[in-house]
Amino acid sequence: MNYALIMAGGIGSRFWPKSRIDAPKQFLSFFEDKTLLQNTIDRIRPIIPVERIIVSTNADYVDIVKEQIPDIPLENIVGEPVAKNTAPCIAFAASFIHYRDPEATMVVLPSDHFIQNEDAFLKDLELSARIAEEKNRLVTIGITPTRPETGYGYIQYNDENTISFNGDTAYPVKTFAEKPDVQTALKFLQSGDFLWNSGMFIWRTERVLEEIKKHLPVLHHQVEILHQHLSDNDGNISRDVLHSVYHSCFSVSIDYGIMEKSEDVVVVPSHFHWSDLGSWMAIYELQKDQGDEDGNILNSQNILTVKSQNCYVSSANRKLIALVGLQGIGLIETDDAMLICKLDSSQNVKEVYDKLEERDLREYR
Incomplete structure (x- = not known):
């Protein structure tokens, strides 16, 4: 069964003065009446009901999430006591989902992206979920670059040992590249085998927890503590335990902690228009x-x-x-x-x- 994690904890500092600490970017509207968070959740409702959507956010923003998404169960909102980057956020959410459903597949999405052609987006997610489920791979979605962009990370892929379903193909990832300078970005664009890193991931919870155990053992120890607490308390998370596990782990991104180290990552080239809305x-x-x-x-x-x-x-x-x-x-x-x-x-x-x-x-x- 598919679940989704929406990461909604940033402060949107590049969008000052509209984005502020008490009302950051993901809770604001830029193009229409709905906020970026509301649009993100509405976008995936056709394939994942709100009961299986987890929102991870700063503890100070839990009430804002509940106000903007009134039908989301309160227990599905994880209030992070401190920001520790994406790996702890994803690890603890994976543990929470895995407790509910040990066979779950997990879609990880940022809360503040702009996407057009939502039917194509959902199709790409469904393809990615199928690959994650049937091939047990870590899947990410890559964006075909249109310019030598220096504000995005890049994913290099190869065309050997590809995975295809119904004419759509996923490619083994060769390397992850940090945000480049202009000349390097131009080389990436000209090579034809690089995609922009969208920050969207799809995997079975069991598989990503295995990767965390392998590559981030200190974080995995905290995951085990959280999972035991869930088992002892009928799936409920106490604020004290959440505070303890977050403060006991170090800050690391999922890209650096897992994706760059794993040998089993594939990328699905997107078929939709995308922007990370990273600046004015x-x-x-x-x-x-x-x-x-x-x-x-x-x-x-x-x-x-x-x-x-x-x-x-x-x-x-x-x-x-x-x-x-x-x-x-x-x-x-x-x-x-x-x-x-x-x-x-x-x-x-x-x-x-x-x-x-x-x-x-x-x-x-």
């Missing part, structure tokens, strides 16, 4: 076809432009804003803060958080 530039790129004749995206009638092109302006206020002679600029204004940046530098907005801490301006974080 990504938001602009997805909306630019709806811009004015100069490529500007303006969210208010109170914004004027003169000889300005390819700018993104989002204002929560009614004040008049005029742009003159600007190209590729992002201006994002909330009630108490304003960001002005070059869109192609918007990955660096996360550094504003550090500056706010240094200057004791935590109320703006």
Whole structure:
């Protein structure tokens, strides 16, 4: 039976000032009425009911998750007492799911991605789940690159010993590559055997727990403690035990801890349009076809432009804003803060958080 883990614990620092610690990116809407988290869960409801969807988030955000997804069982919301990256998050959720169903297959999805062509997305998930179940592989979904992107990790695959079902193919993974510089990204693009790393994973819970035991034994020890606690308490997790196991493990990503070390990973090339929404530039790129004749995206009638092109302006206020002679600029204004940046530098907005801490301006974080 298929389960899903939705990872919803980040603070979205690249989307300051709209994303704040008390209301981070995944709980906000950028394109429509629904938030990114709501869209993520609605996207998979056709194949996985909400009773089998687990949301892992910061303990401070549990109430927000319950408010935004009112039909999710409260016991399906895991409130992390401290952020320890993706490997502990996935390991503890896998243990929780495995306790419920030892034969479960687990789909792991970030909460804040943008996906178009949802039918193709679900088809790719179903193919991945079939491979995980029938071939007992660790499966990830890769995105066909369209540009030499430096903001994503990459997956290199080979075309030997492939797995095919109904004309769709999964490829053995050769290497995982960290975010490259421009020249390296260009080489990846030209080689034709690299995909973007989407951060989506599919596997049997039993198999991923075996890999954690093999490659991350310290983390696996905490998983065993959690599993014993579940067995002793009818599947319920106490806050004290969750606090203990999280604080007893180290911070490590699933990519570094497991995927880069395992010899049994395959990748399914995606058939859908995807963005990780990693910066204000990504938001602009997805909306630019709806811009004015100069490529500007303006969210208010109170914004004027003169000889300005390819700018993104989002204002929560009614004040008049005029742009003159600007190209590729992002201006994002909330009630108490304003960001002005070059869109192609918007990955660096996360550094504003550090500056706010240094200057004791935590109320703006």
